[in-house]
Amino acid sequence: MATVFAAYAWLVPALPLAAFALLTAFGRSLRTTGAWVAILASLGSLALALLIAGERLAGAEDYSQSFNWLAFGTATLSVGIDVTNLTSLMMVVVTVVGFLVNVYSYGYMRDDERMTVFYAYVSLFLASMLGLVLADNLLMLYIFWELVGVCSFLLIGFWYHKPEARDAAKKAFIVTRVGDLGLLIAVLLLFWYMPGHALDFTSIGNVFGNDGGAISAGITTLIALLIFLGAVGKSGQFPLHVWLPDAMEGPTPISALIHAATMVAAGVFLVARTFVIFEASPAAMATVAAIGAFTAIFAATIALAQNDIKRVLAYSTVSQLGYMMLGLGVGSVVAGMFHLFTHAFFKALLFLAAGSVIHAVHTQDIREMGGLGSRMKTTAWTFGIGALALAGIPPLAGFWSKDAILAAALERNPLLFVVGAVTAFLTALYMSRLFYMVFAGKPKDDSHAHAHESPAVMTAPLVVLAALSVIAGFVETPWYGWFGEWLTGEAAHHAGYLAMIVATAAGLLGLYLGWLIWQKGTIDRKALAARMPGLVRVLERKYYIDEFYDLVFVRSLRRLGYVLRAIDGLVVDGAVRLVAVTAQAVGRLNTRMQSGQLQGYLLAAVFSVVILVLAVAGRRLW
Amino acid sequence: MLEAIPVLSLITWIPLAGALLMILLPTRNARALRWVAGLFTAVPLVLAIWLYAEYKPAIGGRPYEEAYTWLTVPLSRAGAEGIASLELAFDYLMGVDGLSLPLTLLTGIVSMMALLASVHIRKRWKTFYVLFLLLQTGMYGVFLTRDVVWFFIFFELTLIPAFFLIGIWGLEGREKAANRFLVYNGVGSALMLLAFLMLVATAGFTATPGAGGDALRFSGSYDVLLANLSGSGSQSMLASDPIFQLSDGMRWAAFVLLVIAFGIKLPMFPFHTWMLRVHAEAPPSIVMVHAGVLLKMGAYGLIRFAAQLFPAELREAADVLAVLGVVGILYGAVLAFVQKEFRLLLAYSSVSHMGIVLLGVASLNDVGLTGAVFQAVSHGLIAALLFLIVGSLYERTGTTRIDELGGLAKSVPFMSGILLTAGLANLGLPGLSGFVGEFLSFLGLFESMKVLTVFGVLGVLLSAAYMLRGVMSITFGPQSPRYDGIKEARFVEALPMVALVALIVLLGVYPSLLTGPMQPSFDPLVEAFKSGVGG
């Protein structure tokens, strides 16, 4: 089938960009109109993304187009777009969540006076994210990669007057930038090692895919690890995960859009996009799998002890992103991308539902909530569906994608499989904790008794996402590998029923245990906490990683700064001052010699003549 | 008709004409003075834009060269054999190439913006505008002349107005800052003069064979120097005379003198301390010009003389320059991180960013050189924008100390937004011009010095840390009630802000606009680096 719509793929990011420009230029005079502009732009993008995806489902050719951005005598840097199955899938994910979040925000942000600014930022984010997805080369991807980072920064710090928001925004920007440096250096390396200085994904695929030895194994591993560093920063993998939970200071729709569904998944997308490089380096693959698995279980344990509804979800996001990395690390792009696809829907759903709760009760502390299920039925139901999907209960979406990852892990390394299964159990456990503490039981606070359901503009996106969370998994089941075939061209193999049974059992066990602890009360949680106070505190303090970073990096940098400032003042500037002081001293000495005494001058003159005569005579004698 | 217009001379001398005219105007009429100053700043800018658009040597466009002999001094023949006549010529040579063109345009833009921003000037307008116009003539001349004697004259011509502009209209510590400025730059000029004298005396001759022997003519033309130093100069029996050959030691001496002279101006670590005071004490509109253009004269001189005339020496010394660049980047960044005064933070940030220029020069390839010039132009625009806002904020709040400000986004959202954009541009956000310069410089250097580049890239991380710390402390967070009533930017302030932001975005999105004309000028230079032959 011919490519009709793909040729207009550039419009997908261009529409939100135009909305951004419009809102920035005329923002103050528009209010709700501005919101409508942004919503319509994202709807346009969504429609076009769906048309392109539909075209690709019918088997259209890949489409790409590029222009010279910067030309040198020796090389050219280009910009261009690349429409493949992978990119069109991401486009659909981003535009679907983006559109729904835009609609939802219309209710959520209604009372904020800077609503148009919010929509401007969101539109810029959507444009950058779609640009990142469509980029046909690594440099362009890097450019948009930074731009989504800055949008995330702007939106985390949207409520600029809150010091926590300011600090969280700063932290998010700087921590992700550590990862970005890795990606930047990888770009530099690729530029000088790739034949013809090509940075586009097609050439990268050709060079690394043919293992022709154009680039040595060591350099390949280095490039892969540096790219992965970028992904670690963006996707909140250990040890750069610290910014993501803090990023929850931003408005909740943003947490759903950027910090759950799209931008944080960009790291996974990046690894998938450059997967050939990873495949060429077993060491890099092992690192990806190890970091992914560790992050998954590590973040899941922290999520168990958090009391802020959004932070629990944030750590859950970190954990699930670790899962995706695990899937990629064990060699299955399909599993990783599949989980990204399903996770985007149910995690966005969970965040938006949490936002609906926060909108109703004006607190984020789950210890103050309770009994909301009866008053907020739609929210509770959709949140429940999202939680079950996340916990991996069949036949919801999360089950199938998690199963795909576990099956791939089992094939590669049983240890990784065990870690994955334990994480699945922990996931189910903390999700049931969250659900029961928020929606079940009795209200803890009288003021929450009047909490009521959010308006339809907010619940409608919840329902849509809930539906997607139910059905999105059926595109790839062990019996029907359509998604994998479409994405990579080859059918993914499943390890049979073992992974499926273990995953289901772990999820159900977690839910049951959670039910026992937080609903039925069979297991006394206070006694449980009292038995291991150290562990609880370590989990609550998130393993003290923030404190560690503050001590090792921030303070030592500041101390170095003070030392250098002293050096700059005393030594560098001091050397200059020394020259000045010396010149002045010589001058002063000379002034003193000018006594005005004629005889003194004469004496000096006579001495000078004598010395001159002696010198001349002495030289002759020499 | 248009062909006959001496565009370069017009650009250079119109501000001087304006200054002379202004002396005749009555002092009291501030409005008229401002309009005249604006007119005489705008005309060269328009001409510079026209020049930028029309300059197309690759397709046989007009080369824009002007050459006149100003005066010649006959010298005694000194009894040498084979010399028919000997004269010292002072030529008036103007010309433009891919290196000077972007910087000329930058000068025009920044001067215009600074002039608009000079509404803060509260005393002695007339003197201010006269000096400001003189400064412009100096800056244009530095970039447009093609003769080292004139280069030196124009270079000095920028110092004196700048000295008075800092010393009279600056903040509290202005006199000390002005003194520092003059002493440091005076030393730099002295070294530069010494190097120029060495060059003119040995490599500045052209020999014309005649009946009674060669007619020798000494001048400071760039082309003559370049030709003689690269060994492709006048073919004369005298050319092989040792008097007209720079020995290796002399070559190195001249090279090092030039590097130090322009390193002070850039400023290169460890010659940066004078610049901190100037940034902190000079009036905002002058800091715009200073950080925006005057520092770039250092970058220009470094490429024009140190690199173009001594490529072999530069190749040898590239490691040292790159190390100095990286040290400057990191040193400036770490120090910026602990500053409490926003103007000093920006000053150290300039040290850091000029380190990147040095990296680009040390890379010895076209990517890096493009990066260096791009970085110079882009930093000029960004620094001008940052100091423009700093000036406007200072006028309203009376302070730019980070710990005394906060939450200004509430009362001045527009200016805060611009400040944030400028900060993001300064920390090298892609899509804005700062990124392109940094990226190309790093990309260029990475070819030869990988580990060093990685250290330099760390500066990018640090720049995010200090820029965000500074900008967010000022605009984010809770607002002190002291600043509740402060007013948003006036139109005359908002105009240059928006214009500069637009330029920064334009260059970030479409960098070919700037790099296009540069390329042909760098090709011979890169060839020279590769072959290692001087020239």
Next chain:
Amino acid sequence: MTLLGSYLTLAAVLFCLGLYGVLTKRNAIVVLLSLELMLNAVNLNLIAFSKYGMIPSLTGHVFTLFTISVAAAEAAVGVAILIVFYRRRVTVNVDEFDELRR
């Protein structure tokens, strides 16, 4: 030659005496007198060279006469300045002659 040598020695002795006087004496009059002594030492040299030098000639004589007349004029101007100075400051002590520095 020996005769020239003795003239020159005498002149040198005279010159040194004069120099000593110029450098050490406090009284300005004495300083002026010592200055004359030095000039006369030079005159003696000129005369000696014009008679016993390599190329004897009258030039030496002429120069001597010239020097003497200039010295006389100089002494006159010097003493005049001294008198004016004495009227103003009531001293002839050269240590207090530091107007230039003030």
